[in-house]
Amino acid sequence: MxxxxxxxxxxxxxxxxxxxxxxxxxxxxxxxxxxxxxxxxxxxxxxxxxxxxxxxxxxxxxxxxxxxxxxxxxxxxxxxxxxxxxxxxxxxxxxxxxxxxxxxxxxxxxxxxxxxxxxxxxxxxxxxxxxxxxxxxxxxxxxxxxxxxxxxxxxxxxxxxxxxxxxxxxxxxxxxxxxxxxxxxxxxxxxxxxxxxxxxxxxxxxxxxxxxxxxxxxxxxxxxxxxNHLGREGYRALATRLLTMRDAYVAGIEAIPGLQIHGVPDLSILAFGGPKLDMGQVAAGMSARGWVPGMVREPPGLHAMMSLLHEPSREAYLSDLQASVAEASTRSGQSIRAVY
Ligand SMILES: Cc1ncc(COP(=O)(O)O)c(C=O)c1O
The missing domain is CATH 3.40.640.10 (Type I PLP-dependent aspartate aminotransferase-like (Major domain))
Structure with a gap:
């Protein structure tokens, strides 16, 4: 084998x-x-x-x-x-x-x-x-x-x-x-x-x-x-679904004022942040809403490695992200950095 x-x-x-x-x-x-x-x-x-x-x-x-x-x-x-x-x-x-x-x-x-x-x-x-x-x-x-x-x-x-x-x-x-x-x-x-x-x-x-x-x-x-089960055709179908999902996440994240994607991600891993946002606060907001946010340090951002498990949760994720960003923006200047 x-x-x-x-x-x-x-x-x-x-x-x-x-x-x-x-x-x-x-x-x-x-x-x-x-x-x-x-x-x-x-x-x-x-x-x-x-x-x-x-x-x-x-x-x-x-x-x-x-x-x-x-x-x-x-x-x-x-x-x-x-x-x-x-x-x-x-x-x-x-x-x-x-x-x-x-x-x-x-x-x-x-x-x-x-x-x-x-x-x-x-x-x-x-x-x-x-x-x-x-x-x-x-x-x-x-x-x-x-x-x-x-x-x-x-x-x-x-x-x-x-x-x-x-x-x-x-x-x-x-x-x-x-x-x-x-x-x-x-x-x-x-x-x-x-x-x-x-x-x-x-x-x-x-x-x-x-x-x-x-x-x-x-x-x-x-x-x-x-x-043997998936074959090349199966992997191509997965790639199409994953990348369509990634594109939808990217569009949703970029539509939130203040956020931008770090670089141009090629597959379904991405990181994003905003120069005017305390991403620690955004992550804390996501954490309080039940998500488990990954983070990157340089430039500061949230990190997501997405499989098809993330397909059905896009709308809920983006709406919680928007709320967390709004909350973080209004709190800017405070020093809430605890995330986990
Ligand atoms: C780019 C890259 N290389 C190597 C590894 C290490 O793989 P493993 O955790 O299977 O040892 C990882 C794990 O995430 C990775 O992302």
Whole structure:
């Protein structure tokens, strides 16, 4: 079942003949394996088994990269995104030095839901000879279908020659039960790089494709069943519904005086705020009305990651949002920041 899942999904991401992939427990494990593969390939290439290469990330990249870097004792350079909230490729290029081993772009980033300019990052990666990882954990199983139904999603996968690895979570917009993520590598490379290949104990050679040892088969079987059930047609239909719903939310939010969407969200994650509003107060108002508001800090805003569960609640949400904004506006100047 895992082989069939990987076969179907590698095809979706335009994996070349020699590309390979594996299922993991989640985005964090997929990212950890990609960082390890990149570090080990760089060490082998340099002939320096102790090389501490650095990672250059947009400020919006998921903390799973820092987690991986922390475990492997690698330095991380987080680079501010541009005014459009997407990775600033020129600034990332300026941060690359002789010890840089990895560049990262997200599809989309979690805080604002915008896709990074992967074609330009691929060019940068090729010109600096640095590994490019695409973190499509949240949108990997949504973005290809958004493009197929006519939305402007740029190339982001192995079609781009600089992309060396890609993570995509089935248990997010693949609509599969947890735990289910995928990680892919452009070239097969040694197992020891992509996973673990150890010969250290009386029981002999010990290889694992992922970080963990024993793995739950339920997530694999669940993903296999969902992929076969939905098929590409099913995912296209979901993408159409999700994006129609997103457009309606965006229009409703922008119709509330004082609010604006942060950047131009590409899928169904968005953040919004208003320069004259205390978004902590707006969130407190939403919280008092029974919602569980997510927030972003910079620029201050409310955050929403929307699935089809949010389809029927749009009118109630927007009317409560309008009331919370009106309340916050009249209270401006006071210091009510408690939200949860
Ligand atoms: C962009 C992105 N990357 C990675 C992850 C980590 O995934 P997981 O929580 O499955 O480990 C997330 C989780 O939300 C994410 O949004």
């Amino acid at each position: 895992e082989e069939e899942v990987i076969g179907m999904t590698l095809d979706l991401f335009h994996g070349p003949e020699e590309a390979t992939g594996t299922m993991t427990s989640g985005g964090t494990e997929s990212i950890l394996l990609a960082v390890k593969a990149c570090r080990d390939a760089a060490r082998a290439h340099r002939g320096d088994a102790m090389h501490r290469g650095n990672l250059v990330l947009p400020s919006t990249a998921h903390p799973a990269f820092d987690k991986a870097a922390l475990l492997m004792d690698l330095p991380v350079r987080r680079i501010s995104v541009g005014v459009d909230l997407r990775a600033d490729v020129a600034a990332m290029g300026a941060a690359v030095d002789a010890d840089t081993i990895m560049l990262v772009g997200s599809v989309p980033c979690f805080p604002y839901g915008v896709v990074d300019p992967l074609p330009a990052l691929s060019e940068l990666a090729l010109s600096c000879e640095v590994w490019l990882h695409v973190d499509a954990c949240v949108g990997g199983y949504f973005a290809p279908f958004a493009r197929e139904v006519g939305r402007p999603i740029p190339s982001f996968d192995f079609d781009l020659p600089g992309v060396m690895s890609l993570s995509a979570d089935l248990h997010k917009f693949g609509f599969c039960p947890k735990p289910a993520s995928t990680v892919f590598f452009r070239t097969a490379g040694p197992v020891a790089e992509r996973g673990f290949d150890l010969d250290v104990w009386p029981s002999g050679r010990f290889t694992t494709a992922t970080f963990v040892g024993t793995r739950p088969g339920g997530g694999v079987a669940g993903a296999w069943a969902v992929l």
